[in-house]
Amino acid sequence: MSNPLLLFWYRLFATEPVRRAPRWRVPMSTSRKASATIFLVMRRMRVPLIVLIVIFAISTLGLTLIPGQDAEGRPWRMGFFDAFYVMSFTASTIGFGEIPYAFTYNQRMWLTISIYLTVVGWAYAIGSLLALLQERGFRQALALQHFTRKVERMREPFLLIVGYGRTGELLARSLDALGRRFVVIDRDDGRIDDLDLDSYHADVPGLVADAGDPGHLAVAGLDLPSCEGVLALTDDDEANLAVVQAAALLRPDLPVITRAVSPTTAERMRAFGTPTVVNPFDRFGDHLRVALRAPASYQLMTWLESGPGASLPPRGSPPSHGHWVICGYGRFGREVTQDLRAEGLDVTVVEPSDVAEHHPDAIVGYGYEPGVLGRAGIEHAAGFVAGTDNDTTNLSLIAAARRANPTLFVAARQNKAASAPLFAAVEVDSMLVPADVVAHEVYAQLSTPLMWRFLQEVPRREDAWAAAVVGRLTQLCGEHLQAVWKVRLTATEAPALQAWLAEGGARLGDLLRNPDDRDEPLHAVPLLLARAGEGDNGADVEVAPDDDVVLAPDDELLLVGWPSARRLLDATLLVDATREYVVHGRHVPSSWVWRKLTRRPA
Amino acid sequence: MNLEKVVFGFFVLFAATLNFGFFIGDIGDPALHNSYELYAAVVVNLIATVLKFGDRTQIGAVHLATSLVADLQLIAAALVWGFASYVAAEGLTREATASVVSLSGGALMANIVSVVLLVVETVSFQRR
Numbered sequence: 001m002s003n004p005l006l007l008f009w010y011r012l013f014a015t016e017p018v019r020r021a022p023r024w025r026v027p028m029s030t031s032r033k034a035s036a037t038i039f040l041v042m043r044r045m046r047v048p049l050i051v052l053i054v055i056f057a058i059s060t061l062g063l064t065l066i067p068g069q070d071a072e073g074r075p076w077r078m079g080f081f082d083a084f085y086v087m088s089f090t091a092s093t094i095g096f097g098e099i100p101y102a103f104t105y106n107q108r109m110w111l112t113i114s115i116y117l118t119v120v121g122w123a124y125a126i127g128s129l130l131a132l133l134q135e136r137g138f139r140q141a142l143a144l145q146h147f148t149r150k151v152e153r154m155r156e157p158f159l160l161i162v163g164y165g166r167t168g169e170l171l172a173r174s175l176d177a178l179g180r181r182f183v184v185i186d187r188d189d190g191r192i193d194d195l196d197l198d199s200y201h202a203d204v205p206g207l208v209a210d211a212g213d214p215g216h217l218a219v220a221g222l223d224l225p226s227c228e229g230v231l232a233l234t235d236d237d238e239a240n241l242a243v244v245q246a247a248a249l250l251r252p253d254l255p256v257i258t259r260a261v262s263p264t265t266a267e268r269m270r271a272f273g274t275p276t277v278v279n280p281f282d283r284f285g286d287h288l289r290v291a292l293r294a295p296a297s298y299q300l301m302t303w304l305e306s307g308p309g310a311s312l313p314p315r316g317s318p319p320s321h322g323h324w325v326i327c328g329y330g331r332f333g334r335e336v337t338q339d340l341r342a343e344g345l346d347v348t349v350v351e352p353s354d355v356a357e358h359h360p361d362a363i364v365g366y367g368y369e370p371g372v373l374g375r376a377g378i379e380h381a382a383g384f385v386a387g388t389d390n391d392t393t394n395l396s397l398i399a400a401a402r403r404a405n406p407t408l409f410v411a412a413r414q415n416k417a418a419s420a421p422l423f424a425a426v427e428v429d430s431m432l433v434p435a436d437v438v439a440h441e442v443y444a445q446l447s448t449p450l451m452w453r454f455l456q457e458v459p460r461r462e463d464a465w466a467a468a469v470v471g472r473l474t475q476l477c478g479e480h481l482q483a484v485w486k487v488r489l490t491a492t493e494a495p496a497l498q499a500w501l502a503e504g505g506a507r508l509g510d511l512l513r514n515p516d517d518r519d520e521p522l523h524a525v526p527l528l529l530a531r532a533g534e535g536d537n538g539a540d541v542e543v544a545p546d547d548d549v550v551l552a553p554d555d556e557l558l559l560v561g562w563p564s565a566r567r568l569l570d571a572t573l574l575v576d577a578t579r580e581y582v583v584h585g586r587h588v589p590s591s592w593v594w595r596k597l598t599r600r601p602a
Numbered sequence: 603m604n605l606e607k608v609v610f611g612f613f614v615l616f617a618a619t620l621n622f623g624f625f626i627g628d629i630g631d632p633a634l635h636n637s638y639e640l641y642a643a644v645v646v647n648l649i650a651t652v653l654k655f656g657d658r659t660q661i662g663a664v665h666l667a668t669s670l671v672a673d674l675q676l677i678a679a680a681l682v683w684g685f686a687s688y689v690a691a692e693g694l695t696r697e698a699t700a701s702v703v704s705l706s707g708g709a710l711m712a713n714i715v716s717v718v719l720l721v722v723e724t725v726s727f728q729r730r
Contacts, residue, residue, distance in 0.1 A: 036658070043656030050652050057645040061638075080641055081684040 037141035041132050048125040055121040059114035060087045066106045076101065086111075091118035143208075144219065150205040151221040156181050159446070160220055160227055162211040162243045163234030164191045166417050167259065169198070170439035171233065174307035176200045178447055183220050185211050187234075211239060214246040222251055231442060232258035237265040248272035257445060259438045261331060278441045280434035281332040285339035287437075288411065291430065292318050292343055294463035300470050301458050303481060304451065304560075305440035310481045312474060316429055318409050322382025325350060327367035327397050332413055332432070333387045345383075348376045368396045378404045386412040387432075391419040398426055448486040450558035454528045457543045469544055472525050473560060485566050487557045487573065494573035500583055501553045508557075509547025513582045515568050522569060524561025531555050613650040614720050617672065618713035620646055625710050629703045630696035637683065640706065644676045647709070650716075661723055668716040675709035 063083035070076040078086075082100060089096050090111065103111065132138055158181040161168050168184065175182055184206040186192055195206040209216035211234070221227045230251075232243035240258045247256045249272070256275040260266040266277045291298035299315045306313075324340055326333050329351035340347050349362040350372060365372040367386075378384070384401045386394040394412050401408055411430040414423050423431060445452045458466060473481075491498055500506050508529070514520040529542040532554055542549060559569070571578045580588045588595070620643040627634030651669040654662065679702045686698035 039656045039658050041656075046652050046655050049655075050649050053645060053648050053652065057641075061641065064638075079687060080637060080680075081688050 037137055038145075041138055044132060045125075045129065048128040052121045052125045055117045056087060056091065059091075059110075059118060060084050062110050062114065063087060063107065066104075066110050068101065068104050068107050070101050078107075087114065087118065090115055091122060093119065140208075147205050147207045148219050150203070151183055151219070151224070154181060154183070154205075154221065154224075154226060157226050157228040158182050158221065160217070160222060160230045161185070162217075162230070162232045163239070164188075164195060164206070165233065165235055166435035167233045167235075167438045167442075168231075169194075170436060171231070171442055172198075172200070172204070174439070174443045175446065176202060176204075177308050180446075183207075185209050185216060185220050187211070212242045214250060217243070217246050217250075222247065222254075227251070227254065229255045229257065229446070232256065233438065233442070237262055241265055241269055244269045244275050245272050248275065257442050259442075261434075276445060278438050279335075280432070280437040280441075281335040283437050283441055284332070284432040284434075285335040288318075288336060288430065289339050289343055290459045291316060292320050292340075292345075294459070294461075294466060296463045296467035296470055297458050297461065300466045300473075301455055302440070303470070303473075304455060304484070305444045306481065307440075307443055307447070308481055308483055312470075312479045312481075315470075316409075318430065319382035321345065323348070323377055323380060324383040324385065325367075325373065325376045325378055325381050325401070326385040326387060327351070328386070328388035328393075328413075329353075329362065330387070330389060332389075333385070336385055336387060336411075348381075350376050366393075368393070368400045373400055373404055378408075381405060381408060383409040383411065386410070388413070389415055391415050391422070395419075395422060395426065398428065447484060448558060450486050450528050450530055450556060451484060453530065453541055454543065454558060457528075457541065461543065465544075469525075469527075476523060476525055476561060482561055483563045483566055484558070484560050487559060487569065489551060489553060489555045489557070489573075491553075496572070496574055496576045496579040498553060500579065501551055501555075504550065506551040506583075507547060508545055508549045508551055510583050511551065511572065512547075512569070513572075515571055515578045515582050518582055518585055522561065522565045524559045524565040524569065526557055526559050528558040529555060530558075610653055611720060611724075613646060613653055614713075614716050617643065617646045617650045617669075618710070618717050621672070621676070621706060621710045621713050625703060625706050627703075630700045632694045632696075632699045635699060635703055640676070640680060640683065640702070643706070643709075644673075644680055647672050647676055647713075661719060665716060665719055668712045668719065672709040672712040672716070675705050675712065679703075679705035679709070 060080070060083045063086060064078050064080055066078075068076050068078060086099060091114075159175065161172060161182050161184045164172070164184045164186040168186070172182060172184070179201070181202050182204060184192070184195055184204060186206070186208065187210055189208040192206040192208045195204055205220075207216065207220055209219075211217060211232075214222075217230075222230070230243065230247040232240040232247075234240055234243075237260050240260060244256055244258050247254055252273055256273065257278065258269060258275050259278050259280065260269060261279060261281065263279070266279060269275050269277050287298060287301070290301065295315050295317055299313055302313045303310060320343075322345070324345050324347045326337055326340075326347060327350045329337070329349050333349065333351070337347050337349060350365065350367045351362055352364065352366050363372060363376050365375075367373055367376075378401055384398075384405075386397040386401070388394055388397070391414060394414075398410055398412055401410065409429050411432070412423060412428045413432045413434075414420060415434075417433075417435065420433075444455050476482075488494070489497055489501060494501075497506075497511075508526060512522040512524060512526070514522050526545050527543070529545040529549060529551075531540045531542075531552060559566075572582045573579075577588050580586050620639060624635055624639040624643055647669065651666070651673055654666040654669050657663070657665065682698065682705060683694070683702045686692075686694045686702070690698065692698075
C-alpha cells in the first residue's frame with residue numbers, strides 16, 4: 001500500500017524549522033594556531049630544499065662544462081638535458097649507466113664527487129621532511145585542522161560531548177543507535193584513539209584538547225548553528241563547571257546537560273543559565289526509593305532508560321520494611337541514608353572517619369572489622385549498602401555482611417569500570433555504577449522530551465500498572481527493547497491525517513494498524529500521548545493511552561515497537577492512499593492520474 | 603642589517619636580472635640567448651621560491667605566487683628548449699627560439715612584479 005517513492009519525496013522536500021543563528025562568534029584562535037604550525041614547517045623546509053637545489057645545480061652545470069668524447073673519440077660536450085638526466089638518475093641512486101656516450105675520466109671524476117654530494121643532499125632533505133612529519137606539534141596541528149574541517153562540514157544537528165569516559169562512551173553508543181550526530185572532546189588522547197576503534201554508524205570527529213579553553217569548544221562547533229546541545233560529562237566537577245560557563249555565556253540558547261557530584265558545584269552551575277545537572281548519587285537514591293516501593297515501576301524505568309537493544313532487567317524484590325545498614329557516609333552514603341529515612345526505614349550508618357562521630361546513631365569503625373557489623377545489627381537487618389569510594393573495601397564489606405546474614409538485600413557502589421566482573425560475580429541485588437546512571441539519565445532526557453516526561457510519570461503510578469506496561473512491552477518486543485520514537489500529528493509531519501483528525505472521533509486504535517493488512521495491529525505500543533493544552537506545564541499528558549483514545553491535531557505520541565512498524569506508520573501519516581486504507585479500509589488509487597480517471601478523491 | 607633580508611633581496615633581484623639577461627636581444631636568434639643563462643635563471647628562481655616559503659603576510663603570499671608563476675614559465679621555456687634541441691628533427695630553429703624567449707619574457711613579468719613588491723615592502727618599512 002505504501003509508496004516508498006512518495007515517502008522519499010516527502011522527506012526530501014519537507015520544510016525544516018528555521019534554526020536561529022548564534023549571537024556571538026567565538027574567536028577560533030586554536031585553528032589559527034594550527035595553520036601557523038604548517039607555515040612553520042614550510043619555513044623549516046627552506047634550508048634543506050635550497051641545499052638540494054644548489055647541489056643539483058652545481059653538479060648538472062659541471063657535467064655540461066667538462067669536455068667529453070663521443071663514440072668516435074671526437075670532442076663532445078654534454079647538453080643540459082643529458083646532464084640533468086644523468087644527474088637525476090645518479091642522485092636518486094638508480095644509475096642507468098653512462099649515457100649517451102661512455103664518459104671520459106674527467107667526467108667520471110666529476111660524477112664521483114656529484115654522487116656523494118647529491119646523496120647527502122637527498123638524505124638531508126628527505127630526513128628533515130620525515131622528521132617534521134613525525135613531529136608531535138605538526139601532527140597535532142594536522143589533526144586539529146582535519147577535525148575543524150569535519151565539524152564545519154557537519155550539516156545535521158549535532159551534540160557536543162565533552163569528556164569521553166565511560167559515561168560519554170555509553171551515551172555515545174545510545175545516541176549513535178538513535179541516529180544522532182555528535183562531536184567529542186577529551187583531554188586523554190588514548191580515549192580519542194578509542195573513538196576511532198569503537199565502530200559508530202556515523203563519522204564522529206574527536207579532538208584531544210582541554211575543554212577549559214573556550215577556543216577548543218569553538219573549534220568543536222559550539223558556535224555553529226547546527227550545534228543543538230552541550231554535554232559536560234568529565235569526571236571532574238570543576239572542568240564540567242568551566243564547560244557550563246562557556247556554553248551559557250557564549251551560546252545562551254543551547255541546552256546544557258552536565259554531571260556534578262557535589263551539591264555546591266551543582267549550585268554554581270545553576271547560576272549560569274538553566275543547565276540540567278545530573279547527580280548520580282542523588283539519582284541512585286531516588287531510584288532506590290522507587291525500587292523499594294514499586295519494583296515493577298523501577299524495572300520499567302531502568303529498561304527504557306537503557307535505550308534500544310537493552311535486555312529486560314530482572315525485577316528485584318527489595319525489602320520495603322526493616323532495618324538497613326549503610327557502610328560509608330560520604331556523599332553517596334548521605335544521599336542514600338536521607339532517601340531511606342524518607343521512606344520510613346530504620347538506618348544505621350557505619351563510617352570510620354570522624355564524620356560519623358558527630359552523627360548520633362552512627363557506629364565508628366570499618367565494616368569489615370570483626371564485631372562492627374554485629375554492633376550495627378546486621379543479623380536481623382533487611383538491607384545492606386556498601387557505599388565507600390573504594391571497590392576493594394566494598395567487596396570485602398559485601399562478603400562480611402553476607403557471612404553474618406545470608407538473606408540480606410545487598411546494594412553496592414562500583415567505582416571503577418574494571419571491577420564490574422567482580423561485582424557481577426558476587427551477585428549484588430542493586431548496583432550503583434555512577435557512570436551508567438549519568439549515561440542513562442542523560443539519554444532519557446535527550447532521546448525524546450516525551451520519554452523524559454513518561455519516566456517522570458512512572459513513579460507516580462501504581463506498581464501493578466507498571467507491571468502491565470512491562471507485560472505489554474515484553475509481549476511485543478521480547479526481552480530486548482526495540483525502537484523508541486516520537487510522532488507529531490502536525491500538518492508538516494502527518495499531512496495525510498489532518499482532515500481525519502479535524503473531524504473528531506479519530507481513535508488511536510484505528511491509526512495503529514498495519515498498512516499491509518489492517519486487521520493486524522502495528523507492532524508498536526504507545527507509551528505517552530501529549531496534547532498541547534491548558535495544563536500547568538503547557539501540555540496534557542496521557543500515559544499509556546489505550547485504543548479508544550481520540551486523537552486531535554498537533555498531538556504528540558511516544559511509541560515503542562519494531563523499526564519496521566515505524567516505517568509503516570510513517571507511510572500512514574504521509575500517504576493519502578495508505579491512510580485511507582488503514583483508517584477506513586477503503587482502497588483508493590495512489591496516483592493522481594488514476595484518481596482523476598476513477599473520480600475518487602483520496 | 604638583517605642577513606635574512608640581504609639573502610632574500612639578493613635572490614629575488616638576481617632571478618629578475620638573469621631572466622632579463624636571457625630575454626634581451628632579437629627574439630628569434632639562438633646566438634643571442636645563451637642556454638647557460640636560462641639554466642642559471644631556472645636555478646636562481648627555484649631558490650627564490652623556496653626562500654619565500656612560510657611567510658604568512660599578504661605580501662608574502664603574493665611574493666610566493668609571483669615566484670611560482672616565474673618558475674612555471676621558465677621551466678616551460680627550458681622544456682621547449684630541450685625538446686627543440688634534442689627531440690625535434692629541425693633542431694633549434696628561429697621559431698623554437700622565439701617561443702623559448704617569449705616564455706622567459708612572461709617569467710620576466712612575474713619577476714618584475716616580485717621586485718616591485720620587494721621595493722614596496724622596503725619603502726613601507728622605512729616609513730613606519
